[in-house]
Amino acid sequence: xxxxxxxxxxxxxxxxxxxxxxxxxxxxxxxxxxxxxxxxxxxxxxxxxxxxxxxxxxxxxxxxxxxxxxxxxxxxxxxxxxxxxxxxxxxxxxxxxxxxxxxxxxxxxxxxxxxxxxxxxxxxxxxxxxxxxxxxxxxxxxxxxxxxxxxxxxxxxxxxxxxxxxxxxxxxxxxxxxxxxxxxxxxxxxxxxxxxxxxxxxxxxxxxxxxxxxxxxxxxxxxxxxxxxxxxxxxxxxxxxxxxxxxxxxxxxxxxxxxxxxxxxxxxxxxxxxxxxxxxxxxxxxxxxxxxxxxxxxxxxxxxxxxxxxxxxxxxxxxxxxxxxxxxxxxxxxxxxxxxxxxxxxxxxxxxxxxxxxxxxxxxxxxxxxxxxxxxxxxxxxxxxxxxxxxxxxxxxxxxxxxxxxxxxxxxxxxxxxxxxxxxxxxxxxxxxxxxxxxxxxxxxxxxxxxxxxxxxxxxxxxxxxxxxxxxxxxxxxxxxxxxxxxxxxxxxxxxxxxxxxxxxxxxxxxxxxxxxxxxxxxxxxxxxxxxxxxxxxxxxxxxxxxxxxxxxxxxxxxxxxxxxxxxxxxxxxxxxxxxxxxxxxxxxxxxxxxxxxxxxxxxxxxxxxxxxxxxxxxxxxxxxxxxxxxxxxxxxxxxxxxxxxxxxxxxxxxxxxxxxxxxxxx
Numbered sequence: 032x033x034x035x036x037x038x039x040x041x042x043x044x045x046x047x048x049x050x051x052x053x054x055x056x057x058x059x060x061x062x063x064x065x066x067x068x069x070x071x072x073x074x075x076x077x078x079x080x081x082x083x084x085x086x087x088x089x090x091x092x093x094x095x096x097x098x099x100x101x102x103x104x105x106x107x108x109x110x111x112x113x114x115x116x117x118x119x120x121x122x123x124x125x126x127x128x129x130x131x132x133x134x135x136x137x138x139x140x141x142x143x144x145x146x147x148x149x150x151x152x153x154x155x156x157x158x159x160x161x162x163x164x165x166x167x168x169x170x171x172x173x174x175x176x177x178x179x180x181x182x183x184x185x186x187x188x189x190x191x192x193x194x195x196x197x198x199x200x201x202x203x204x205x206x207x208x209x210x211x212x213x214x215x216x217x218x219x220x221x222x223x224x225x226x227x228x229x230x231x232x233x234x235x236x237x238x239x240x241x242x243x244x245x246x247x248x249x250x251x252x253x254x255x256x257x258x259x260x261x262x263x264x265x266x267x268x269x270x271x272x273x274x275x276x277x278x279x280x281x282x283x284x285x286x287x288x289x290x291x292x293x294x295x296x297x298x299x300x301x302x303x304x305x306x307x308x309x310x311x312x313x314x315x316x317x318x319x320x321x322x323x324x325x326x327x328x329x330x331x332x333x334x335x336x337x338x339x340x341x342x343x344x345x346x347x348x349x350x351x352x353x354x355x356x357x358x359x360x361x362x363x364x365x366x367x368x369x370x371x372x373x374x375x376x377x378x379x380x381x382x383x384x385x386x387x388x389x390x391x392x393x394x395x396x397x398x399x400x401x402x403x404x405x406x407x408x409x410x411x412x413x414x415x416x417x418x419x420x421x422x423x424x425x426x427x428x429x430x431x432x433x434x435x436x437x438x439x440x441x442x443x444x445x446x447x448x449x450x451x452x453x454x455x456x457x458x459x460x461x462x463x464x465x466x467x468x469x470x471x472x473x474x475x476x477x478x479x480x481x482x483x484x485x486x487x488x489x490x491x492x493x494x495x496x497x498x499x500x501x502x503x504x505x506x507x508x509x510x511x512x513x514x515x516x517x518x519x520x521x522x523x524x525x526x527x528x529x530x531x532x533x534x535x536x537x538x539x540x541x542x543x544x545x546x547x548x549x550x551x552x553x554x555x556x557x558x559x560x561x562x563x564x565x566x567x568x569x570x571x572x573x574x575x576x577x578x579x580x581x582x583x584x585x586x587x588x589x590x591x592x593x594x595x596x597x598x599x600x601x602x603x604x605x606x607x608x609x610x611x612x613x614x615x616x617x618x619x620x621x622x623x624x625x626x627x628x629x630x631x632x633x634x635x636x637x638x639x640x641x642x643x644x645x646x647x648x649x650x651x652x653x654x655x656x657x658x659x660x661x662x663x664x665x666x667x668x669x670x671x672x673x674x675x676x677x678x679x680x681x682x683x684x685x686x687x688x689x690x691x692x693x694x695x696x697x698x
Contacts, residue, residue: 065191065245079106079145079176103149110142110179117186120193127189134185141179148172195307198242201235202300212269213293218277225270232266239303253426255306257433261299264471268292268444271464275451278460284450288464291444362421362490369414369483373476381407382469385445389452389465397453401446408442411479418482423489430482437475444468470545477541481534488576529647532654533575539661540569546668557608560601561668567594568661571654584649591638591653598631598660605671616674623667630660 114135121131148171208228215221236259243255272289279285304310381404388396415435422428445468452461543565550558567590573579574587581587602624609620634656640649 064247065242066247079180100149103146106179107142107146110138110183113183113186114139114142117190120190124193124196127192131186131189134182134189137182138179138186141175141182144175145172145179148175194238194242198235198238198307199304201231201238202304205231205235206297206300209269209293209296212273215273215277218274221273221277225273229266232262236263239307242307250425250429251306253429255303257429258299258302258306260433261437262296262303264474265292265296265299267467268464268471269296271460271467272444272448274460275448275458275464278458279451279455282451282454284447284454285461288444288447288451288468291440291447295440358421361417362486365414365417365421366483366487366490369418369479372410372414373479373483376407376411376476379469379473379476382445382472385449386452386462386465386469389449390456390462392453392456394453397449401449404442404446408438411438415479418486421490422486427482427485427489430485434475434479434482437471441468441472441475445472474541474545477545478538481537481541484576485534529575529651529654532651532658533572536568536575536654536658536661537572539658539665540565540572542665543568543661543668546665546672549672556604557601557668557671560597560604561664563597564594564601564661564664567597568657571657575654587650587653588638591634591657594657594660595631595635595638598627598634598664601664601667602628602631605667608671608675611678612674616677620670620674623663623670627660627663627667630656630663634660 117131117135117138121128121135124131205228208224208231211224212221212228215224239255239259243252243259246252246255269289269292272285272292276282276285276289381400384400385397385404387393388400412435415431415438419428419431419435422431445465448461448465448468452458452465455461543561547553547558547562547565552558570579570581570590571587571594574581581590605620605624609617609624612620634653637649637652637656640652
């Protein structure tokens with residue numbers, strides 16, 4: 032596949048792919064899969080296009096020739112800086128050093144050639160009527176440009192291989208530490224190794240997160256997001272499942288529970304490497320593309336492209352119409368079934384019953400509710416499979432598959448965790464382990480609601496317009512000249528970016544609500560401010576979908592200002608709470624506060640930026656900062672809850688000891 036500089040460089044791209052008048056065909060045979068590589072090439076493509084897009088046999092002014100020379104020199108200087116970076120990368124990666132250096136030499140030579148061919152000082156410039164005849168060797172420039180772009184693209188793609196190697200190395204480190212964790216036999220050793228594992232997972236999360244955002248293929252991005260979500264949620268499960276095994280080493284259900292987590296994490300790690308290297312194990316086929324949605328879509332393409340007689344064409348039109356009706360019925364049925372099922376299980380009665388039977392050591396109750404959870408799991412799995420067929424887009428189809436797998440695996444893990452608790456009802460670690468798996472189930476139920484809304488948006492045609500912000504102010508050149516007004520619509524890349532940020536924000540509000548629901552005292556100041564922030568963040572999420580109470584830019588700014596105020600109030604309340612804690616716990620909490628306050632001030636600064644013609648840039652920055660604040664809020668609420676419970680236990684213990692001492696004194 033030819034390298035493509037992307038939509039923003041349309042004119043330049045045309046010239047570089049041979050569609051321009053000078054036949055400058057650029058086809059390196061190298062596929063560009065990431066936006067960072069594509070965006071790095073764009074300025075260079077644009078500059079070169081400027082050089083080659085002047086007409087032959089025309090007279091140019093001295094000023095024009097000087098401009099051409101400046102562009103040629105700029106290209107050469109940019110290439111020089113680029114080559115230095117490339118050489119530095121080569122020196123750090125010996126296995127790619129030779130390939131990178133060769134490509135750098137080619138790029139440097141091409142840059143110097145372009146500078147020489149556009150140098151006015153080397154020309155014999157006969158003047159006529161104050162004009163200078165253009166002499167530039169266009170053939171030479173085109174040849175040098177082709178070599179330059181080809182060599183620069185090679186360097187960029189080789190550098191991209193370095194990133195892939197980093198991800199693979201990081202995965203291998205994580206995998207090696209996981210294998211050590213599987214074999215550990217003591218709590219002390221486990222704590223040491225898990226600390227190392229945590230650091231390695233953070234590094235892996237950063238690398239894969241950057242890669243996910245950089246990928247151009249939306250289907251691959253969705254797969255990467257699903258794999259990373261598994262790893263993120265399973266990390267806490269791995270901690271509690273391993274601790275339970277160490278506390279109850281002879282418990283078969285505890286080992287089964289732990290093995291399930293390790294197996295799922297290993298599959299997710301392999302999936303990430305499969306995505307970044309594009310290597311499928313054992314020649315597997317991609318079943319995610321096999322759905323009714325895909326089948327109907329492919330059939331209708333074939334309908335337009337194949338040459339068929341009139342009678343057959345009429346028959347195919349009828350079939351096509353019938354398929355449309357079938358699709359509508361299937362979507363309606365699947366969506367209603369999913370909505371009813373999620374609503375029915377929203378109170379999580381079965382999970383609560385399993386927890387109760389566990390702490391009571393009730394084996395009969397365990398069998399009954401484990402059976403009910405299995406039935407619930409099968410219904411949810413079937414519903415996810417049904418939703419997959421009406422998902423409407425490949426990324427949503429992948430999300431449905433991820434949801435199906437999560438319910439399938441987590442359901443079984445909850446049962447084994449409940450069995451362990453039932454066998455050891457006084458075990459705090461076994462109880463904590465069951466809580467973690469139940470929270471993962473509840474989180475997936477919440478995610479399913481978001482998924483359902485996204486599928487409905489696609490089916491009802493809102494996907495193409497929901498990020499349009501058509502209600503926002505339009506740029507105005509002159510208030511008196513109403514005819515000059517043009518709607519400020521986002522391009523497809525802006526839409527995709529806002530959509531992704533909005534979806535992540537919606538998911539974070541679900542996470543925050545889960546943390547808030549844990550608190551017994553719902554009137555606690557921390558809870559109240561957190562709930563307000565979550566509610567406002569959800570309104571912002573709806574805004575990205577073209578829904579909800581926020582209708583104008585002024586509404587948006589007001590909502591953000593109030594959101595910041597609540598965030599600062601929360602920080603103040605958390606700081607007051609920290610004064611009740613011991614030094615270590617207090618420090619841990621203050622570190623989180625020190626993340627929240629600067630983020631609030633940064634968002635406040637964004638709201639002060641004049642709108643002018645940069646509406647979408649402001650929306651983008653606002654949602655990005657809000658998302659960062661919400662991610663910090665989730666961590667802060669979780670930490671506050673844990674420290675509050677710890678404080679309450681310590682206070683109860685102190686009261687108990689004091690009472691005992693008092694009684695002993697009287698005795």
